[in-house]
Amino acid sequence: MQTTTLSFDNFHNHGTLFANMLRARRELFIVQNKWDLPEAMGMEYDQYDTPASRWVVVHDELGKVLAGNRLTPTTTKCGIYSYMIRDAQRGLLATIPSNLLYDEAPVSETVWESSRLFVAHDVPAGIRRRVHAKLVMEIGSAARRLGARSALTLLNANWPRWAGRVGVDMTAMGPVMEIDGINNQVVSMDFSQNLH
Template sequence: MQTTTLSFANMHNHGELFANMLRARRELFIVHNKWNLPEAMGMEYDQYDTPASRWVVVHDETGKVLAGNRLTPTTHNCGIYSYMIRDAQRGLLETIPADLLYDTAPTQAHIWESSRLFVAHDTPAAIRRRVHAQLIAQLGDTVRSLGASHCLTLLAATWPRWADRVGVKMRAMGPVLVIDGVENQVVEMDFSGPRH
């Protein structure tokens, strides 16, 4: 099992890994979860997959994607869009309620958004916990390498059950909301401390 952080500057060094990650996102979010999202050539994408973002991917030696995540700076803007949580709060996204945060969405260099966090639905149960932990560990390493210390993410509200297992301090940043029949909550992940 390997972990790679992709960017527009380095994705050419990793063959099909970026496309495979977008294919895995399509398989989970569009095919399995039945979300209505943009897709092309068997890949899921949206307006936040820009050169400003980074993608953390857990994969095997053949490039099969086991898990992934997208990181976007909270200071980024592209046309009317900034980052998913802020844009939802601003009423720009129909599928995510605008009241997802207690306070105004931050736009600070030390905070990035973590979105499209997933473990592929066909990742074997025997390794899912390890894959998830490796994804979160690399997420923290990547955030710190970008000069940041925190991430905002919209997660299933079950996050308190596994936060300690992956060694990351987390705190709720908004109320529990039901989105597509699942309880979700915006959470801040604190990567300012040493890696566990």
């Protein structure tokens, strides 16, 4: 099991890994979860997949994607968009309630957003926890390399059950809310304790 952090600068060094990650996102979010998201050539994407973002991918030696995540700076702007959680709060995303945060969404060089976090649906149950832990650990490492001390993410509200297992302090940043029949909550993942 390997981890790779992709960027527009290094895609060319990793063959089809980026495309495979977008295909895995489509399989989970569009095919399995039935979310209404943009897709092209068998890949899911949205307005936040820009050169400002990075993508953390857990994969095998052949490039089969096991898990993934997108990291986006909270300082980014692209047209009317910034980052998903902030844009939802600003009422720009019809599928996510605008009252998802207790306070105003942060805009800071030391806070990034973690979005599109997934473990592929076909990862065997026996290794899912390990894959998930590897993904979260690499998100933390990548975020720290990018200068982030924390990352906001919209997660299934069951996060308190597994937060301790992956070794990241997490704090609720908004209320539990139902989205597509699933209870979700915005959480801040604190990476500052692991800074060197």
